[in-house]
Amino acid sequence: MQMIEAVIKPHKLDAVKTALAKLGILGVTAVECKGFGRQMGHTERYRGAKMDVGFVPKVLLKICVKSEDSAKAVSAIVEAARTGEVGDGKIFIYQIARAVRIRTGEENESAL
Amino acid sequence: MQMIEAVIKPHKLDAVKTALAKLGILGVTAVECKGFGRQMGHTERYRGAKMDVGFVPKVLLKICVKSEDSAKAVSAIVEAARTGEVGDGKIFIYQIARAVRIRTGEENESAL
């Protein structure tokens, strides 16, 4: 199994979720986060002082999939989350050694 | 070392923390998150419009443990977090290559 971690723009959440659902991937955990990257866009000011607001609101998705589903899930996410502008986000994939469904104790692929 | 990531129901946080503490595992990082899965439970309505509230409030726990403690930690979490109803959550385990305690610079197992 692989964990797909995708940092996306918050307003793309629905689109990504829908795209994944079309692939039959229904398990997603979403975390609110702030991203710092190339999209340093808005240098802001608060009460006159310059504020290098590196941190832009983002959403971090964690999706654990069977290794064979990983590629197409990534493609689906990329397609759904892309706007073409700086700050669209990144996807990171890493290996999961074991997965457990708490309710049943099922393990690994059957736990997803 | 292994990282145990557990997505649990928020009200099970205390129980899980206590269960882990009983094993002598005192280091836990908890993140608020929203989960999307089988527990699609409440189709809601806001101002009359149907709302497929796939996202249910959850808590994501990250617990880094020695590899040999992993199995019993997982069992403890499963036991403490289980209600038997859909949405109890998942546990994902993956390998950690290196760990550092910022305060002392200690590394790996002695950093936990």
Add this chain to the structure above:
Amino acid sequence: MQMIEAVIKPHKLDAVKTALAKLGILGVTAVECKGFGRQMGHTERYRGAKMDVGFVPKVLLKICVKSEDSAKAVSAIVEAARTGEVGDGKIFIYQIARAVRIRTGEENESAL
């Protein structure tokens, strides 16, 4: 590539970000979290009842770097985030199998 996950004290966020930027590392995702560990510091009371506030506000940083940059990034974080007091936090490093930049579809090291 490696993912560096650092749990730090919230007020060290700026310092860490600046230290990483000095190394040319501009991509960081930050998540608000609560940490449970040795720093069990404040036993609090709410309306008279003792409250073992194990959970202390922390920030979880995720930084994906080329494997060769990992060591110096970790050193930079350790240096910037250290106060010397209990609760300074931990760093966890794990392997990333694949990375994708959503905007361009670039992969792996060029995606960072």
Add this chain to the structure above:
Amino acid sequence: MLRPLLASKRMLAALAILLCLTLYSTARGQATAATPPPTAQDAINQISNTNFVANTLWTLIGGMLVFWMNAGFACLETGLCRRKNAVNILAKNFIVFAISSIAFWCVGFALMFGDGNSVVGHTGFFTNLLPYDAPKMPGASSLDWSNVSPAVKFFFELVFAGTAATIVSGAVAERIKFGMFMIFSFILVALVYPITGHWIWGGGWLSTLKAPFHDFAGSTVVHSVGGWAALAGVLLLGPRIGKYNSDGSVNPIPGHNMGLAALGCLILWLGWFGFNPGSTMTATVAAGHIAVTTNTAAAFGAVAATITAWAVLGKPDLSMILNGCLAGLVAITAPCAVVTIAGSAIIGAIAGALVVFSVLFWDKIKVDDPVGALSVHLVCGIFGTLCVGLFASPAVIPMQVTDAYCKPGLFYGGGGTQLISQLMGIGAVAATVFAISLVAWAVLKFTGGIRVSAAEEHEGLDIGEHGMEAYPGFATETGASEQV
């Protein structure tokens, strides 16, 4: 003899004319010859009308401030509960005043202030509140002492009834079914509150004691009644899951938004300037004295609770500071019009310390009250009612407008007469309200059930009862999920 008589007759006639003319022109002043001149009586009548208007508007403004307390309770109680139940508490606190308004108009007002016997009134159901332009309201003679338009008498009493119902909301929060709470609120305002209210403010038996039970603005009538009704509910509901450990220790469940809680308390403090000074139901300078006793008790209550919490619990817990302020306010509500400034300072300070220990006490006996409503409204309501019998000062008592003058208190040389009346009233209200409420809650419990399921309680009542979150956050920020 004739002529002089004749002469004097003519003179008399002349004089009479002269007299009339003189009087006339004197009285006329600058008025034109066409309309009759205003008399002093005209002026007096006009002043009476001005006073009638002033009384009415002052009482109306007081009523508005008491209405505003609904916002205070909503903020305070929501802030002191958990995030996952915030919508539910807001909805409860919002709807409870709407329901009270309906219940009091339909039934409550008639039972409480309608003419009847010494136990209950029975005129004025669905009142049309006429005449609007004269102070006496047919069928509600118990309010004749107040020279105020009937609509405003009704409005002022209505907002008080609403307050009693709101108190319950906080104590039963985080576990009660929304619909059942609506029903109980209706019962409370339609039946329970008016009956004991009738005894005290509606001309009933407690107001006709030799030393009439004195509760100026409602430490007992409003706050204790709300408190007893809440206690009955809390006992039948049981504590929130996870509040008490098997070993008897207490798990604190911190409020989710202290900003909302503090704002709520400040709103309540403001509202109390309508609650107490407005209870004169007359435009009178006595309202000023009452405003100062009210404020003094609140200030001393807040500081006393701060110091007590600091000393006893180790830190000045903000939720205790807020409760301390409210404790002072509830305690001064009954005696506000009969005590000196110094008296109010002492009352407030005691109440502020008392409330801290009371919060600990209820937790010790495992009566789970998320917002401290029992400590504030019930305990300090009783304490405040007693204070009338202890602190009423002969220097202050005369400023009251109502007939039901109060006897001086024990500490001011008045002996125990008033104190005994106060104790009788406290006891009678306690027994009655607690008993009826217990029956009402029990009926609801065994018919529809008053408590949500454990699963719903875990998940939060916002999702369970209302299908929404108070702060949905990022997940719904972008328009909700497309239908898959």
Add this chain to the structure above:
Amino acid sequence: MLRPLLASKRMLAALAILLCLTLYSTARGQATAATPPPTAQDAINQISNTNFVANTLWTLIGGMLVFWMNAGFACLETGLCRRKNAVNILAKNFIVFAISSIAFWCVGFALMFGDGNSVVGHTGFFTNLLPYDAPKMPGASSLDWSNVSPAVKFFFELVFAGTAATIVSGAVAERIKFGMFMIFSFILVALVYPITGHWIWGGGWLSTLKAPFHDFAGSTVVHSVGGWAALAGVLLLGPRIGKYNSDGSVNPIPGHNMGLAALGCLILWLGWFGFNPGSTMTATVAAGHIAVTTNTAAAFGAVAATITAWAVLGKPDLSMILNGCLAGLVAITAPCAVVTIAGSAIIGAIAGALVVFSVLFWDKIKVDDPVGALSVHLVCGIFGTLCVGLFASPAVIPMQVTDAYCKPGLFYGGGGTQLISQLMGIGAVAATVFAISLVAWAVLKFTGGIRVSAAEEHEGLDIGEHGMEAYPGFATETGASEQV
């Protein structure tokens, strides 16, 4: 004959002196010999002055409460929108009252209440509001009926104008450019609102119909006007991105902070006690009756919306409860002074149910109104205005202070006369306000553009328009990033 005559002459002289002395000393009372005694006329004059002061202060307090509604709208609208647009909505709601204050002083007041013709007034630009100490304001004779100081007349009318402008803010929220909204608000309060306002409250043609159009506190003058202006804007703006799916289904976009929303609604409820009872613009006991009809309609509106939402939508949605309360308040605004308590209960209940269906309706036709402003202010504003022609009761009508008495309504034996006037007014205001607003919005749209970019809308207007977040949270909690 002489002597008696002489004697009588002397007696006359003596009597005249006696008479004067008697009269004098009687009248003097305890006054000193130096100053003349007060006459009844003096007393009457003093009472007149007291009444003048009372009228002025009552109206001023009413105006303050209406001002306070700005806080209500700010909280309600912010709470019902998304977090990423919160600063923008707060800023809009804050600045809109400042702009209204300026626009109304410079232009609006003169057009609305200035002397002029039956279409528009034209005296009183940049008014200095003198004399402050007499009720009649030169050049604003349409307000002469109110015995109130000119400054307070201005203030009271100003806060009403501000309310109309605020209504727009909610409907166009989450996508409008901040600067353009400021400009439209100026136009609305300077030109649009005053013109139809002049027709109804400024002595214009609707107020001189045979059965004058009756809108006591502004269901039409304020709420519908705001609603029509908002509708024009919403139509030209289009819905928020992601609100409607291509298949016609609706994506709910939940409000981000229900605590703020509920507090906002309670603030509005309180403010309405200034809006309606204060519109007497006279210290009068009639304000009491109006307060009760207002409160009753709000209560029934809230409960009706709760029940309707529960029945139709499955759960008692808090945002619907809040809208139901406001629906009742808007609907009772026009008829509050001419209906019975029972009448107000019926009006409120209908409005509360109506608003639920109205919210569904606007979504069905894809008119995107984030906070329900169209349903509450436009739909219920129209409904309330009609209710005058339906529910006006001959038992209540006489309590009004203004000259423009209203005919009894259709259901109270008055036939359709008043109803026809009401329909005429509704139609005339609708056509005028909608048309001018549409032109104004269109001009702004085709010059500077009224809608933010899609990218900005996605990211949120807080960053885009104001460069800040409402709740920046942890990332900026420690002092912002050092310059790299």
Add this chain to the structure above:
Amino acid sequence: MLRPLLASKRMLAALAILLCLTLYSTARGQATAATPPPTAQDAINQISNTNFVANTLWTLIGGMLVFWMNAGFACLETGLCRRKNAVNILAKNFIVFAISSIAFWCVGFALMFGDGNSVVGHTGFFTNLLPYDAPKMPGASSLDWSNVSPAVKFFFELVFAGTAATIVSGAVAERIKFGMFMIFSFILVALVYPITGHWIWGGGWLSTLKAPFHDFAGSTVVHSVGGWAALAGVLLLGPRIGKYNSDGSVNPIPGHNMGLAALGCLILWLGWFGFNPGSTMTATVAAGHIAVTTNTAAAFGAVAATITAWAVLGKPDLSMILNGCLAGLVAITAPCAVVTIAGSAIIGAIAGALVVFSVLFWDKIKVDDPVGALSVHLVCGIFGTLCVGLFASPAVIPMQVTDAYCKPGLFYGGGGTQLISQLMGIGAVAATVFAISLVAWAVLKFTGGIRVSAAEEHEGLDIGEHGMEAYPGFATETGASEQV
């Protein structure tokens, strides 16, 4: 000669009776024969009493609105600070009014308004505020000009004292020790504020200048005093960690909740309608004019700050809009009763622009004021006080009730007389308050220490000082951790 005389004697007697009867029956009107008829004097007496009541209640309502400003300051300051310090700021703002209430009752009132010399008063410690039913308060003759019940005079002055203390809270926020702040607040309200207050409002030397120093509602007495005391504290505390970089650049530390901040500002705006119009301490139509100048200055202040911030800083920063509004309000506080509407517009606009530059200025010289209290209250307080000497208009001055009439300002043909008095007052207050405050802060600093530890500052004062979080969020949402 005898008989006619006799006759005339009899006639005299007859006439006297006639006269009495006539007078009697005329005066009696519809009264019964038993009670004497009311005289015009009776009427006048009743009116006097009605006026006394009206004055008292109007001032009381004004005082309530000023009390309400505490909620405004609490919300504003909490919203503009960081989340981790929210409980602390709420607690500070809450307790400060309680402490002020106690300090002012015990000591402050006596020093400020008690009879004494031109420097300080010394009667009325722990005042019992009697008699409640006559306007003159023994030992506080400086308030005799106001025909208001003593209790309300005290209450009104008390809430003003509380405001001054609250101002300090914002400026020293996020780093001061809770206990030390409580002590300083007591000192400020007990000693510092009353002394300069005595000079200006208590009959002291500034009020007896040839052209008496004029500060109608307290730009100097309240706002500048609070500002100077705050400045002294800020200087001794130093800036928050991380606010200024070594290279002199500024790290913005954004407020954590702009919704709370905006609501706070709207609360303050409302409260100011008590602050300024209420300062008439008399029911008078002049309050209307003052309400409009107050509102106009606020509106122009907000818009001017918006435009200035937009032009100078690039975006319309909401926190600057709020500060601009408050700047206008503070600036109009002194001159509100003596300037025209146009004058208030200019004053407000200048203040709104000024405050933006002032915020930049304090940051430039590294004086760290988290909420802009120095810019708003100190800078605009001084500016507003000067405006009296510049803008006081002879057309408006006469509407004042107090004896201390003001001279026309420089721009209104009055020359520099008043301006010089204003400058004297500003200087004297500045020197005195700053000096005493500096000493007080210094003593506290070198005894107990006024600043929390760096570790506590990093972690947040909520945990450190109060042991709780403002928004504990999910981690404590389920009942706290079982004891491990």
